[in-house]
Amino acid sequence: MSQVVPFRHDEQGNHVQQLAELGLRAEYFDRTVRLGEDARDGATQDDANNAPGTLDYLARVRTLRETLRTEEGWLRHDPQQSPLSVNPDKTVAIGVLLGDARTGLPGNPQPRSHRPAGVAKEALVARNQDLALFPLPPEPPRRGEVRLNDDEYARLATWYLLTYRYEARERGTVEVRSELSLPSSIGPRGKIDDWKQRILLPTIRFKKVFDYADGATDFDVPVEEW
Template identity: 35%
Template sequence: MTEILFHPATPMPGPDARLAELDLKVEYLDQAIWAGLNARTSAPPLGPTNGAGLLDWIHRVGRLREVLVEQGWSRYDKWNAGLVRHPSKPVVLGALQGNRHTGDPGAKLRSDYTKGPAITAMTRDNDHDQFSLFADFERHGGLKLWFLVTFPTVRNGRLVVLREVSQPEPTPQGQVIDHWSHRITLPPYDFGPVADITPDGPAEIDFTVSLR
């Protein structure tokens, strides 16, 4: 009689281990999230309706760059997209507004806004599936665009930010990002009772470019 042996599946690495593959830590990301939310409080009451969100995005990108430049990354401004580039791996990181499913691996994550030609160009070399984290770089030399995806919301009178670090699949112009090669989901960041910060979602910026 043939004996069949079953071997347990290799467990999926936790989020800290997966972030470590990108040389990232949760504490780096949270500094950027905090800077963005803190900047919201300086928006004038009669300013544009997206003013608080725009300030959030600007300061989130700025602080993310500051923290990672201290770790050896470098500012990356191709197409004025507000990214930061890893010193040795084919990785660039930006900031993106998600939806209420941000941080939930079993739900459909979408970007809050449609994307223009800049995002289309920058995602051309991204993975088409979850199994080729850096393999395509060896063949094509392209960079992989990742995002710190966030979504501020209120739960039971407390302000929380839903968060993850994810890589979109190549995305056509004029579409929201709703297909992802890799998602590193994280637990919500609880900021405590709601005060003066309005969770209306940070505005995202795209730029008109000519693809070559």
């Protein structure tokens, strides 16, 4: 089980107020990151090499959606297998995304998504730009899910919990930087590289015992020393 190292006070910024303006609380995202890291620890040497990152990603998606559903009455939304949560007013959606080394740091250059956005995320970013309509789901929603009509899509802003994780093995520490950010454009390589608004969240540091190397997945990043 990981032990969280308290973040420095000067890392907090004004994220509490910024999140409150969206009807959100900082502990929702803190919980999401921590439970994702705990899930990663459940992988063993007998699992596939990509198990740690996969378990981490799945736990973050599940935790964030369950938290927003039970605490704030948000609903699940899965356009083209891109898992989101949508607020009761159908004006804000939130997903989970891996960022690069600029994630969680102020100023420029801004962070980029670690992987190309894909068709579903490209459409959602276009929605943020008011440039395109996203097609309606072809089937009725299941219980706990939301269905949006054209007018509701027109005012939907899709944010992402963007995270960056790296390991300082010699110090026995993992650091996860994160932010809740609203993308505005996708670069030539298909990665989100510009953001209308960024809410920087406190860095979380975990004490860690490294028994074996994590495999690379869509939710893993190269090991770095700091």
